[in-house]
Amino acid sequence: MVPHLITALTGPINELEQRILESLPAIxxxxxxxxxxxxxxxxxSVDLRNAGFKLAPVDTNLFPGGFNNLTPEMLPLAVQAAMAAIEKICPEAKNLLLIPESHTRNSFYLLNVARLVEIFHQAGLNVRLGSLDPAVTAPxxxxxPDGSSLTIEPLVRTRGRIGLKGFDPCTILLNNDLSAGLPEVLxxxxxxYLLPPLHAGWAVRRKTKHFAAYEELAKKFxxxxxxxxxxxxxxxxHCGEVNFTEGAGADCLASNAETLLAKIRRKYKEYxxxxxxxxxxxxxxxTYGMGIMTVRDPKELADLSRRTRNKMSVIKDGQEVSEVILQEGVPTYERINEAAAEPVVYMIxxxxxxxxxxxxxxxxxDENLNAPGASFVPLAFAGSNQLPKPGAKPGASAPNRFYMYGxxxxxxxxAASYELEATDPDAEVYE
Incomplete structure (x- = not known):
């Protein structure tokens, strides 16, 4: 099933789908x-928005936390991809240490951790969980929620290696986005092998760096x-040196918003x-859908309510916001049961x-959907094991739509790989 796209402006998207299918070998x-x-x-994982007149990624997560939302039919693909990834990195690997987020009481997130354990176990690894939380001092x-359980253990640092008591892993997989900073133990x-690398965490990473890399690739593609x-x-x-609590950076926000909206208006007029x-x-x-607002007029940025300032000033783990990205809003016209929906694509x-x-x-x-009230529906990708069907009418085939999203x-x-290379502190720089 492909959710209904409720807009008359499906022309460019159907044309894009057709062009992508016709160009499949070249792509x-x-x-x-x-x-x-x-x-x-x-x-x-990548959040996409389909406006009917454009299809674009709006967020790229390097520590995806929703593997529990994949259907059982998708698991063989995930296991095969995990095998390929591990073979490249550490072919002789026996043990994998998985370090999840420290807020381990969120039941949906815990189901994601359990699913990751299952995927890497099926890929042929002994998987155990280690915690960055200093309060965890024993297994x-x-x-x-499904009646099973996970055991989380304190990390043990021995000289240059990290493990658990009686468990020495070849690879350490982070499922913790390091918003609170880079832990000394890591x-x-x-x-x-520490995967993803520390500079992929939000203590270092910036969305503007990612979208700058994406923009260059989008031009080539x-x-x-x-x-x-x-x-x-x-x-x-981009606006740096912003302080929502004190109102600092308001001029930067307003002028950038005006310039960006003018660019978008020109494209809207063209199409x-x-x-x-x-x-x-x-x-x-x-991440986590925090510190996000929709703006239709630059004047709104000069007139923020106390509630909005408070909402924008702090994100996950109490981190203060000092830099923001102003991003073209891509409306979503996908609908499931009359509710706004956006596709999220998972990759290993x-x-x-x-x-x-x-x-x-x-x-x-025109709003962020990663907010209270969100649910996850695997309908559109239920047939993800099917190959795209050249010749099918654009917009009518789930495998074709899924291929385009993929x-x-x-x-x-x-773009994320370019971004990580550019921000790698250990990379050699050649003049």
Whole structure:
């Protein structure tokens, strides 16, 4: 099933779908050549928005926390991709240490951890869980909603290696986005593989760096397909030194918002789009749908209510917001049971392993859906094991729609690999 796209402006998207299907061999070769030169992130999830007139990634997560939302039918793909990823990194690996988020009472997140344990166990690894939380001083069982349980253990640091008591892993997999900073216990690990690397965490990473890399790739990719890169790229701007509590940086926000909205209006006029453009202003670092607001007029930024200032000033783990990205708002016209929905694509190594729709009946087409009231529906990707069908009418085939989403998500994943290379503190710099 493909959720209903409620807009008359399906022309460009159907044209994009057709162009992508017709160019399939060229696209797959393009990706193959990129992966010969660049290393994919270990795992990635990408939030997409389909406006009917454009399809673009709006967020790329390098510590995905929703593997529990993948259907059982998608698991063989995930296991195969996990095997391929581990073989490349540490072929002789027996043990994998998984370090989850420290807020281990969120039952949905815990089901994600359990699913990751299952995937890597099926890939042939002994998997145990270690905690960055200093309060965890002994093996601690945690009950799951389905009646099973996970055991989380304190980390043991022995010289250059991290493990658990009686457990020495070849690879350490972080499922903790390091929003609170880089933990001392994870520093200077050179004898083991730490994945993703520390500089992928939000203590270092910035969304503007990612979308700058994506913009360059979107131009290359659009040239390959003979199309306008704007159809797959959200325009953006950056403001540093912002303090919402004190009102600092308001001029930067307002002037950037005005410039960005003018650019979007020009594109809307070019494509005959009658809607009013909007921006999403969000913390340049961080996730969990925190520190995000929708802006339709730059004047709104000069007039923020105390409630909005408070909401924008602090994100996950109490981190203060000092930098923001202003991003072109891409409305979502996908609907499931009359509720706004957006596709989320999950990847391990360079492979798409599945996806689902984030659905939120309490939010509008121009708002962030990763908010209270969100649910996850794997309907659209239930047939993800089917190959695309050339010749099918655009917009009518779930595998074709899914393939198109997978292509744009993989483009964001290539951008993430560029971004990680550019921010790697250990990379050699050649003049």
């Amino acid at each position: 797959e070769r393009w990706f193959r050549l990129e992966w010969m030169e660049h290393t994919p992130p270990f795992y990635t 601690t069982p945690i009950a799951l 520093s200077d690990v050179h004898q083991q 659009a040239k390959l397909l003979g199309m306008d890169p704007w159809l797959i790229n959200p325009l953006f701007a 005959g789009i009658q809607e009013k453009p909007f921006l999403i202003v969000k913390a340049d670092a961080g 190594d360079r492979y798409v392993v599945g996806g689902f729709y984030r659905v939120n009946a309490e939010r509008g087409v 292509v744009i998500a993989r483009l964001a994943m290539v």
